[in-house]
Amino acid sequence: MPTPIVVSDVAKNFTMHLRGGTLIPVVEYVNLSLKAGQCTVLGGPSGAGKSSILKMLYGNYAVGEGQILVNHNGDYVDLATADPRTVLAIRRETIGYVSQFLRVVPRVSALDVAGEPLVLRGTSPEAARERAAELFARLNLPETLWELPPATFSGGEQQRVNIARGFITGHPVLLLDEPTASLDANNRAVVVEMIAEKKKAGVALLGIFHDQDVREAVADAIIDVTRFATPKTA
Numbered sequence: 001m002p003t004p005i006v007v008s009d010v011a012k013n014f015t016m017h018l019r020g021g022t023l024i025p026v027v028e029y030v031n032l033s034l035k036a037g038q039c040t041v042l043g044g045p046s047g048a049g050k051s052s053i054l055k056m057l058y059g060n061y062a063v064g065e066g067q068i069l070v071n072h073n074g075d076y077v078d079l080a081t082a083d084p085r086t087v088l089a090i091r092r093e094t095i096g097y098v099s100q101f102l103r104v105v106p107r108v109s110a111l112d113v114a115g116e117p118l119v120l121r122g123t124s125p126e127a128a129r130e131r132a133a134e135l136f137a138r139l140n141l142p143e144t145l146w147e148l149p150p151a152t153f154s155g156g157e158q159q160r161v162n163i164a165r166g167f168i169t170g171h172p173v174l175l176l177d178e179p180t181a182s183l184d185a186n187n188r189a190v191v192v193e194m195i196a197e198k199k200k201a202g203v204a205l206l207g208i209f210h211d212q213d214v215r216e217a218v219a220d221a222i223i224d225v226t227r228f229a230t231p232k233t234a
């Protein structure tokens with residue numbers, strides 16, 4: 001089976017334009033690949049660059065240097081240099097993402113927020129809502145909330161809408177940015193189960209998990225990103 005994602009010599013720093021162009025180096029020589037059916041976990045202390053790496057892999061952050069080759073519909077595409085239309089196609093078809101915080105769209109119900117990735121791939125809105133409802137039930141999201149826009153939901157409720165939205169499709173790659181941070185033990189266990197099912201289905205996962213129990217339950221490999229730290233010069 002072809003490798004879903006190969007990251008080669010990726011570097012990232014931030015230029016603070018409002019601070020006289022001060023350069024904040026984050027990571028360099030990031031080399032990793034994701035394997036189908038495995039969950040790779042990014043570890044390392046706060047500020048080490050875990051989220052930055054994940055965001056580059058989703059095309060949210062520009063890539064300073066290097067390549068991110070994504071197996072997209074059978075061809076390798078370099079996400080680091082891909083045009084915006086290609087990035088959107090990769091997100092629609094190949095790479096799913098559960099962000100830490102839900103991007104709330106006013107007046108759209110939780111069912112439609114979670115079902116949207118399926119609708120974008122051609123599923124009917126009714127079928128997408130049904131699938132979202134199944135995931136909500138599994139994640140113990142109270143049914144009274146399903147038709148409401150998630151803007152007023154608690155942190156953990158919003159996170160469960162986000163998880164349903166990320167897990168609803170069969171994307172071959174799934175990125176998880178602390179998906180269990182606001183969940184109670186019951187729902188953390190549900191997410192661990194859902195990750196195991198994705199692995200069985202051959203999905204390649206890359207995640208950040210601060211909760212050690214979850215990390216140990218899901219990780220096939222742990223990469224400490226401090227190994228990619230850019231040496232700080234005086």
Ligand SMILES: Nc1ncnc2c1ncn2[C@@H]1O[C@H](COP(=O)(O)OP(=O)(O)OP(=O)(O)O)[C@@H](O)[C@H]1O
Nearest residue numbers: 014015024026044045046047048049050051052053
């Ligand atoms: N948009 C940004 N603009 C400027 N600096 C940023 C930006 N995003 C991240 N950084 C900086 O990059 C470094 C790495 O941040 P990142 O969020 O990737 O770390 P992390 O390992 O995920 O941390 P945590 O575990 O606390 O979430 C930090 O020093 C952070 O301040």
